[in-house]
Amino acid sequence: MQRRYHILDVFTDTPLAGNPLAVVLDAGGLDDARMQAIAREFNLSETVFVRDPRDPVNTAAIRIFTPGRELPFAGHPTVGTAVLLASLRAPEMLRAQDLRIVLEEKVGDVVCVVSRRKGEAARATFTLPRLPHEIAPPAPREALAAALSLAPEDIGFDAHRPGVFSAGVGFTFVPLASLDAVRRARPNLAHWSAIKPDDHANAFVYARGGEREGTHFRARMFAPDLGVGEDPATGSAAAAFAGALMKFEEPPDGEHVAVIEQGFEMGRPSVITLGLTVENEALVSAAIGGAAVVVMQGTIEA
Numbered sequence: 001m002q003r004r005y006h007i008l009d010v011f012t013d014t015p016l017a018g019n020p021l022a023v024v025l026d027a028g029g030l031d032d033a034r035m036q037a038i039a040r041e042f043n044l045s046e047t048v049f050v051r052d053p054r055d056p057v058n059t060a061a062i063r064i065f066t067p068g069r070e071l072p073f074a075g076h077p078t079v080g081t082a083v084l085l086a087s088l089r090a091p092e093m094l095r096a097q098d099l100r101i102v103l104e105e106k107v108g109d110v111v112c113v114v115s116r117r118k119g120e121a122a123r124a125t126f127t128l129p130r131l132p133h134e135i136a137p138p139a140p141r142e143a144l145a146a147a148l149s150l151a152p153e154d155i156g157f158d159a160h161r162p163g164v165f166s167a168g169v170g171f172t173f174v175p176l177a178s179l180d181a182v183r184r185a186r187p188n189l190a191h192w193s194a195i196k197p198d199d200h201a202n203a204f205v206y207a208r209g210g211e212r213e214g215t216h217f218r219a220r221m222f223a224p225d226l227g228v229g230e231d232p233a234t235g236s237a238a239a240a241f242a243g244a245l246m247k248f249e250e251p252p253d254g255e256h257v258a259v260i261e262q263g264f265e266m267g268r269p270s271v272i273t274l275g276l277t278v279e280n281e282a283l284v285s286a287a288i289g290g291a292a293v294v295v296m297q298g299t300i301e302a
Contacts, residue, residue: 003027007044007296010080011233011262011270013121015295018270019233019263021080022047027063030302032070038302039065045228048077050085053104059085061104067227073107073129073168075235075272075288082112082124083292094122105129107168125273125289130168132243132286136196138162143194144174147187148203148222154181157208158248165243167286169236171221172196173244176207179218183265187222187229201225204237210261212271219262232263233270235288242276242286253278 004025012018022042027035027049039047049063062081064071082101086094093099094116101112101124112126138144144162145152155162160175172195176182185205195201202223210218219241221234231237238260245251245258256276263270275287 001029001302002299003302005298005300006084006294008080008084008292008294010076010292011235011272011290013291013293015293017263017268018292019076019231019268020044020295021077021292023081023084024049024300024302027051034302035063035065036070038300040067040227041300043067045231046071046074046077048081050081053102055104058102058104058109064105069226070106071169071236073105073110073236075237075239076233076290078103078105078110078112078126079124079235079288079290080292082114082126083122084294086114086124087122087294121291121293123289123291125275125287128167128239128242128286128288131283132165132167132240132246134163134243134247135166135170136164138164138172139194139196143191144172144203146191147194148174148205149186149188150176150181150184153177154184160244160248163244163247165240167236167239167242169240171202171204171237171240173241174203174205175248176205179207179209181205182207182218182220185220185222187224189224192224204234204241206241206260211264212261214259215261215271216258217260218264219260220265221262230266232266232268233272233290234262235272235290238272238274239286239288242274242283245276246278246283250281251276251278253280
C-alpha cells in the first residue's frame with residue numbers, strides 16, 4: 001500500500017539545516033514491527049506515524065520511532081508534525097491566524113500552537129504535557145568525562161553539575177566549562193555504559209553562550225543506544241533541561257526564556273526556544289518552540 005510521507009527540517013527556518021524528520025501520513029493498519037522497519041528505512045533520528053485520534057476533538061494520534069525503538073514523546077517530531085498538519089489541513093486559516101493542534105502521544109495529549117507570519121517559516125510551540133523531574137543520580141564526574149572523551153575538569157560551570165532529568169524521556173545532562181569542551185566532546189563507547197539515565201544511555205552536554213546573538217546555551221546530544229550517534233536538535237532534552245535550569249539557575253518568579261543552539265558541530269544548525277513559568281519558586285509550566293520547513297515529499301510502499 002502506498003502511504004504519503006513528508007520530510008521536514010525542524011528547529012530551523014532554512015531548508016537543509018535543523019533536525020530532519022519523516023512524517024508518514026495514512027499510517028492506519030501499520031503494526032509496531034512495520035513502523036520500526038520504516039523508521040530504520042528512513043534512518044533519521046525520528047519518524048512519525050500519523051493516525052486518526054482516539055478523541056475526535058483532537059487533531060491526530062501519532063507514534064514516534066527512532067531507528068532503534070519507540071519513544072513516548074519527542075520535541076522535534078511534535079513541532080514538525082504540528083506545522084505539517086496545520087499547513088496541509090488549513091493553509092488559508094494559518095495565513096490569517098494561529099492554529100491550535102492537539103496531538104495524542106504516548107505521554108499524553110500535547111497542545112501546540114502553530115503560527116505563520118508573512119515572509120517567515122511556520123513555527124509551533126507546545127506546552128509540556130509533563131513537567132521535568134530528577135529521576136536518578138548521575139554517574140561520577142570522572143566516569144562521565146571518560147564516556148565523553150573529556151577531562152574531569154571540563155565538567156561543570158557556576159552552580160551547574162551533572163544531573164539526570166526527564167519530561168517523558170530521560171537524559172543525563174552534563175554541563176561543560178567552555179564552548180571548546182562542547183566541540184571536543186565525543187562518545188567513548190568503551191565507557192558509555194556509565195551513562196544510564198533511564199532505560200537507554202544518552203548525554204546532553206551544554207555550555208553557556210553560542211554563535212548567535214541572543215543564544216543562552218550551546219548543546220549537543222549523543223544517543224548511540226537509540227541508533228542516533230548525535231542528534232541535531234532534541235526537543236525532549238530541551239524539555240527536561242527545564243528541570244536542570246530550575247535546580248542550578250534558580251530563576252525567580254516570572255516568565256523566562258532560554259535559547260539553545262544545537263547541531264552546529266554537525267553542520268545542521270538548530271535553534272530551540274525553551275520557555276519557563278515560575279511561581280512561588282516552582283516551575284508551573286514550560287514550553288518548547290521552533291520553526292519547521294518541508295523539504296521533501298513522496299510515497300512509500302508499506
